[in-house]
Amino acid sequence: MPNPSIPLHRPSLRPTSSAALLGAGLLLLGLGCSSEQVSHYRVPKESASAPAPMPAMPPTPMGERTGEPSDVPPPPKPKGSLKWSLPKGWSELPGGGMRFATFKTPYAGKLEATVVVLPGPAGGELANVNRWRGQIALPALDEAALAKARTTLKAKVGTVNVYDFTSEGTAKSRMVAGYVATPDGNTWFLKLTGDADPVAKAKADFMTILGSLHLD
Amino acid sequence: MINAYASRIWNVLKSFQLTIVLLALLMCLVLFCTLAQVEMGTQGAVNAYMRSFIVWNQPLLLRLPFPGGALVGLLLTINLIAKTIDIKLSWQKSGMWLVHAGLVVLFAGEFIAGMMQVDTNLTIEVGQTVNFVQSYKQMELAVIDVTDPTWDEVYSVPDTLLAKGGAVAIPGTPITLNVKKFYPNAELANLAPGAPPSLANAGVGAGVSIVEKPVVSADNEMNQTSAFVEPVAGGRSYGTWLVSVALGAPQSFTHEGRTYTLAMRLRRQYLPYAFTLKQFRHDVYPGTDIPKNFSSLVQVVNPSRNESREVLIYMNQPLRYEGKTFYQASFGKNDTLSVLSVVENPGWLLPYVSCVLVSIGLLVHFAIVLRRSLKRRQDKKEG
Structure with missing residues (x-):
């Protein structure tokens, strides 16, 4: 998981004399000058060369909450809800917002295990896997590379597609993700993300969880 | 009758009393705006206090109306211009004219910044190439x-x-x-x-x-x-x-x-050029976690200018390129991600022009006063 960005220097906060500040008073209505027209750009395909960068202050995308407590009630259990067995030392915390559940692991370090359920195919496996790869700064895959990266695991719920990606660079991030579609049409994502070392330690337990998946 | 009213209004507009009152109001606004940033954020507070004519419904002001920065700034500018016009047009007053003109330029610079400045950021990971900035x-x-x-x-x-x-x-x-x-x-x-x-x-x-x-x-x-x-x-x-x-x-x-x-x-x-982050450095003082330096080594590639060069951007040493200024602003992802704050302000030179004008004006005024003073002393001696 990415570190929260730490502000070092904000030009908008540069020391300003009161005389300069009063100039701000001249700003009449219509500040911002934001265009209200549809703009068009032709750009090189982003997914082919580079993953989408996270914004300076990342939004909280679906199922990607970073562990802060949420004031949203846990989502309702979908029909034919997925169930799992937790290894020793693991516990389940209620989800919130779009997140179905969060797992607390017994391992130290930056590590998070989450369960997200989305209705329907949720954009498809390739697009979602590429989105996850983008989150750890890896380039996108095509269908052939996706098939190569995929391992499968047999569970009671059926076949679980498993992906294990580690980022480049000196401080490596790693993501192990299980992807399974249930007969009610929902798509489930179980993800273990964090620094490479704690993810490596927790992977065996996480694979046990994936192997234990079954329908309610 | 009308002339009398106009004259009275003119006298108020150019008065130092008005300047003092407006500066006092401005000080209050700066204080409230600073305090409000805790809850509202920088932009929210600036919009509510400095970029409005009347500040409405703010808990800090007990929800009472208060003149906003736009109104105070406008009146101060009118006051400054009225005062400038009132200065006698002569070589003796040229220093004062320059100082006042410098202040008008400063106000104009802030006006342009407020109207036209665009703040965005460029978020980039080591090895990644990015060709856009985002709000x-x-x-x-x-x-x-x-x-x-x-x-x-x-x-x-x-x-x-x-x-x-x-x-x-x-x-x-x-x-x-x-x-x-x-x-x-x-x-x-x-x-x-x-x-x-x-x-x-x-x-x-x-x-x-x-x-x-x-x-x-x-x-x-x-x-x-x-x-x-x-x-x-x-x-x-x-x-x-x-x-x-x-x-x-x-x-x-x-x-x-x-x-x-x-x-x-x-x-x-989207930009007509691209940045590739080659290296991000987060140096600390030896034996501590205290940051010493943050820097991003980027490769700037601009096909329209047939340009490809390395640039080191570090704190307080921004890159000015194609009308935008790229500052080292943040970092993340275990020091593999760098965030550059990007500011586009067509009036960025005006505060510098203003400083030069005010400085020259003060020097000229000082020289004129010094000359006058020396002349008086000389006259006294001779007299």
């Missing part, structure tokens, strides 16, 4: 034609346009977006059994419930801007989709062999 707060609905294997055709619909609702034609495509509902900020959750159905009948949104939330402006908060939109092309509706910053799952539809994805995201401005 901190403003959103866009990107309708992206991803059919071509090499290029993406990106059509950006700004949130301000979405907020108006109604039909939005996407020029260059057969698509019209019907904006059925727009939420500046909202919270999403999975749809509960028995809950009213979602307005969306296509994509992920069909199984998602949405609750409108108050807009946030604090620096560490982000609005989860969302909307229900219905793409229509060639007389055919492609269903109603929920698009939201909170939705990570990609959504797309295909019309006449062309595939379009829909993504609500922070507003982007």
Whole structure:
């Protein structure tokens, strides 16, 4: 998981004399000058060369909450809800917002295990896997590379597609993700993300969880 | 009678008393605006206190109306201009003229900055190439034609346009977006059994419930801007989709062999050049965690200028390039991600011009006064 960005220097906060500040008073209505027209750009395909960068202050995308407590009630259990067995030392915390559940692991370090359920195919496996790869700064895959990266695991719920990606660079991030579609049409994502070392330690337990998946 | 009134108003406008009152009001505004930043964030507080004519309904001011920065600034500028005009047009007063002209230029610079300055950021990871900057707060609905294997055709619909609702034609495509509902900020959750159905009948949104939330402006908060939109092309509706910053799952539809994805995201401005982050450094003082230096070594590639060069951007040593200034602003992802704050201000030179004018004006005035003083002393001696 990415570190929260730490502000070092904000030009908008540069020391300003009161005389300069009063100039701000001249700003009449219509500040911002934001265009209200549809703009068009032709750009090189982003997914082919580079993953989408996270914004300076990342939004909280679906199922990607970073562990802060949420004031949203846990989502309702979908029909034919997925169930799992937790290894020793693991516990389940209620989800919130779009997140179905969060797992607390017994391992130290930056590590998070989450369960997200989305209705329907949720954009498809390739697009979602590429989105996850983008989150750890890896380039996108095509269908052939996706098939190569995929391992499968047999569970009671059926076949679980498993992906294990580690980022480049000196401080490596790693993501192990299980992807399974249930007969009610929902798509489930179980993800273990964090620094490479704690993810490596927790992977065996996480694979046990994936192997234990079954329908309610 | 009218002349008497006009004269009285003129006397008030050029008076030092008015200057003192306005400066006192400005000091109060600066204090309140600074305090308000804790709750409202920098931009929210500046908009509420400094960029409004009247400050309304602020808890800090007990919800009482107070003259806003726009009103105080406007009156101060009028006061300054009136005072300048009142100065006698002579060589003896040339220093004062220069000083006042410098201050007017300073005000003009802030006016231009407020009207035209665009603050964005460029977020880049080591090894990554990025050719766009993105807004901190403003959103866009990107309708992206991803059919071509090499290029993406990106059509950006700004949130301000979405907020108006109604039909939005996407020029260059057969698509019209019907904006059925727009939420500046909202919270999403999975749809509960028995809950009213979602307005969306296509994509992920069909199984998602949405609750409108108050807009946030604090620096560490982000609005989860969302909307229900219905793409229509060639007389055919492609269903109603929920698009939201909170939705990570990609959504797309295909019309006449062309595939379009829909993504609500922070507003982007694509650049005719690209940055590749070659190295990010986060140095600390030996034996401590105290930061000593943050720097980004970037490769700037600009095909239109046939340029490819390395630039080191570090704290207080920004890169000024093609009208934009790139500052080292933040970092993340275990020191593999760098955030450059990008400022585009067409009036950035004016404060410097102002400083030069004021400095020269003060020197000229000092020289004139010194000469006069020496002359008087000389006259006294001789007299």
